[in-house]
Amino acid sequence: MILIADSGSTKCSWALCDKKGNLIEEISTIGFNPYFIEYDIIIAKLKKTQLDKYKEHVTDVFFYGAGCSLLEKRKIIESPLRHFFKNANINIRHDLEAACLATYTGRENITCILGTGSNSCFYNGKDITTHAPSLGFILGDEASGNYFGRKILNMYFNNLLTDELAKELEEEFETDISIIQKNIYNNRANVFLAKYFPFIIKNKNHPLIEELIQNALAEFITLHIKPFKKHQKIEINFIGSVAFFLSEEIEKIITKNNLKIGQIIKNPIQKLITFHILKTNSEDTLYQPIEKFFPAGITTTRNTPV
Numbered sequence: 001m002i003l004i005a006d007s008g009s010t011k012c013s014w015a016l017c018d019k020k021g022n023l024i025e026e027i028s029t030i031g032f033n034p035y036f037i038e039y040d041i042i043i044a045k046l047k048k049t050q051l052d053k054y055k056e057h058v059t060d061v062f063f064y065g066a067g068c069s070l071l072e073k074r075k076i077i078e079s080p081l082r083h084f085f086k087n088a089n090i091n092i093r094h095d096l097e098a099a100c101l102a103t104y105t106g107r108e109n110i111t112c113i114l115g116t117g118s119n120s121c122f123y124n125g126k127d128i129t130t131h132a133p134s135l136g137f138i139l140g141d142e143a144s145g146n147y148f149g150r151k152i153l154n155m156y157f158n159n160l161l162t163d164e165l166a167k168e169l170e171e172e173f174e175t176d177i178s179i180i181q182k183n184i185y186n187n188r189a190n191v192f193l194a195k196y197f198p199f200i201i202k203n204k205n206h207p208l209i210e211e212l213i214q215n216a217l218a219e220f221i222t223l224h225i226k227p228f229k230k231h232q233k234i235e236i237n238f239i240g241s242v243a244f245f246l247s248e249e250i251e252k253i254i255t256k257n258n259l260k261i262g263q264i265i266k267n268p269i270q271k272l273i274t275f276h277i278l279k280t281n282s283e284d285t286l287y288q289p290i291e292k293f294f295p296a297g298i299t300t301t302r303n304t305p306v
Contacts, residue, residue, distance in 0.1 A: 001058045003051070003085070004276060006098050006269045007065040008240070009033040009116040010145070010191045013269045016054060021277035025050050031116070033067040034076035035136070036187045042080040051084075058088045062276055064098035064268075066117055069134070096121050100128055101275050102268030103237035109262055110228055112220075115240030116194040118144040120224035131227040141190070143220035145242050148200045149193030151212055153180065165203060173199055201245050213246065217253045225259070235262030 001024065004015045014027040029045045031037075046052065061081055068074045074092040082090045099111045100123040108124040118141045122129045134140060141147050155161050156169055157177070169175060173196055174183075183192040203209045225231050236259055238250060244266035254261045265271070 001054060002276060003058050003061045003088070004269065004272050005032075005061070005063045005065070006095065006267065006272060007032045007063065008095065009036065009066050009188075010194055012065070013267060014049075014051065015269050015273050016051065016058070017273055017277065019277075021273060023273070025054070027051060031191070032063075032065055032077055034065070034073040035067045036190070037076075039076075039080045042077070043084060046080075046084050055085050056087060058085045060089045060091070061085055062091050062093070062272070064093045064095050064272070066095045066113075066115075068092055069094040069096070095119075096128060096130070098268050098272055099237070099239040102239060102265060102271035103263045105263075107235065108230070109234050110225055110231060110236045112224065112236065112238045112243070113240050114143055114220070114238055114243035114246070116145045116190055117141045118147070118220060118224070118240075118242075120220075120228075122228050122230070131224075136190075142223055143216040143242065145194030145197040146190040147193075147216060148212070148242075149196035151216070152196050152199060153193070155208075155212075160208075162206075162208065165206065165208065168203070169199060197242060197245075204246075204249070213249050214253065217246070217249060221253065221257055221259075232259060235260045237262040238264045239266075239268055241266055 002017050002019065004017070006013050009031045012029045012031050014025075014029065015023060016025040016027070017023055027049050029049060032042055032045075046055075051058075063077060063081065065077060068077060078090050078092045081092075082088075095113060096111070096119055099113050100121065103109065103111055104123065104125060106125065108122070110120060111123050112118070112120040117134070117136070119134050120130065122131075152161075152169070156166060156175065161169065174180060183189060186192075200209060200213065204213060225236060236254060238247075243250060243264050247264045250264065251261050
């Protein structure tokens with residue numbers, strides 16, 4: 001059996017398949033981001049799922065995760081997975097690679113992630129290049145779920161929301177400052193902040209929220225798309241729940257900036273299944289090192305257009 005996982009900070013989607021690509025189980029857990037999770041928690045979460053029943057039969061695990069660009073961080077995820085799936089080859093990759101594989105159509109492109117966090121890269125079918133390192137939810141993550149959470153809470157506590165919007169936020173979301181502070185000073189603050197994103201979607205046609213969305217997307221384009229040298233010539237793809245629910249707004253602002261919109265996909269898991277099954281059946285690469293058919297890796301070039 002082959003197990004494929006796509007993990008953000010909030011949620012991880014798992015697809016257990018046979019070697020022909022038939023889906024046996026589809027499972028969801030919390031996100032396994034190595035910056036915010038530990039060995040014991042990963043083991044405990046896996047034991048509570050149907051994967052515990054199949055763990056001895058899994059031969060290969062392909063895990064794509066947020067926060068997994070560095071080898072030291074990949075090891076944090078690899079160790080418990082290797083312990084849990086004792087008979088499997090464990091392959092840990094960055095979620096940018098999953099996004100690239102899911103949206104690639106044979107042409108070089110810029111691929112963006114807008115979920116709990118945000119990121120972008122240039123992909124030519126072989127190499128992934130980012131123009132700057134991901135700065136995380138404190139310094140970066142523009143236009144992400146946690147970014148919008150920060151913004152809406154800031155507006156609320158500084159009395160910048162209308163009475164109507166403030167009342168709705170109070171009725172449907174946490175606005176007790178003591179509870180909020182407790183959550184933002186723990187190791188999953190980005191996930192907590194992203195929980196406010198549904199408020200943005202529900203009220204996205206309100207002038208105040210509409211302006212917030214436009215400013216956030218404009219900032220993302222300025223910082224994460226325009227630094228790429230070919231940004232006006234190639235398609236720009238988006239992956240993630242934030243991108244999916246703001247697809248209309250993204251298409252409008254991309255067009256406004258004379259850029260080319262590509263695909264907008266909520267979750268890449270189905271395309272990852274197709275990718276791995278095709279590679280397995282056509283090239284007999286299931287037991288080959290993953291580098292044989294994966295992108296070589298991610299290269300970061302700060303302040304250097306690609």
